[in-house]
Amino acid sequence: MLSNNFYFAAKFFRLVIPGLMVANSFIFLSCENKQDEKQDPAFSVYDTLRINDDVKKMFGKNFKAVLHGNFDEDSLQEVAVGIELTENNNWGIKFILLEATDNRLIKKFETELLDGSFNESVVSKLRISSYNYDFVYYNSQDYFWGSGGGEVFSYIIDFNSNSTYYAHLFSEMHRQVELFLSKNITVPEIKDYFISTFRKDYPEFRLSSQDVSLDY
Numbered sequence: 463m464l465s466n467n468f469y470f471a472a473k474f475f476r477l478v479i480p481g482l483m484v485a486n487s488f489i490f491l492s493c494e495n496k497q498d499e500k501q502d503p504a505f506s507v508y509d510t511l512r513i514n515d516d517v518k519k520m521f522g523k524n525f526k527a528v529l530h531g532n533f534d535e536d537s538l539q540e541v542a543v544g545i546e547l548t549e550n551n552n553w554g555i556k557f558i559l560l561e562a563t564d565n566r567l568i569k570k571f572e573t574e575l576l577d578g579s580f581n582e583s584v585v586s587k588l589r590i591s592s593y594n595y596d597f598v599y600y601n602s603q604d605y606f607w608g609s610g611g612g613e614v615f616s617y618i619i620d621f622n623s624n625s626t627y628y629a630h631l632f633s634e635m636h637r638q639v640e641l642f643l644s645k646n647i648t649v650p651e652i653k654d655y656f657i658s659t660f661r662k663d664y665p666e667f668r669l670s671s672q673d674v675s676l677d678y
Contacts (some may be wrong), residue, residue, distance in 0.1 A: 517541070540570070
């Protein structure tokens, strides 16, 4: 009788214990996978805290502005970032398009260095009726304007075509205010937007066929 009990006990351990070990291994791996997911979760461009943290790591103190939107013709949401450079004689601003891919931000395009500053400026998304994606709008406002005149820089950034449309309002020594529009503006809505925006604050300006560079 004792030998029979020993036989059945041995058989029980041979059959049950391997199954328990497999089950425990499965539970361990499942827990490990859940820990990995918690440590490195997928994120969206609307995860403001994480996006801002990642952008700061990429651009450091130069990071000045961020916008979330759909900035080209695909259906993906992107991040538009504004940075400002003030090192040595290399000063100005840039706009950079980032896309969330494989759980990180990838640079898709950046503008050349542009005249301007993010101090006291306006930076916003702009939707033009004939397009199905967002533009970036920038206006330096009165930052470069003084009692005797000055200048205002404004840009509309089209990341879909990698185009920068430029408007420059200027006045020297109390002369009439003039507005120059870049020659690559071929869309009437973009031209009208620049003109109507500047008319609100400078109703007497006239259009200029040539741009100027003011001396400070």
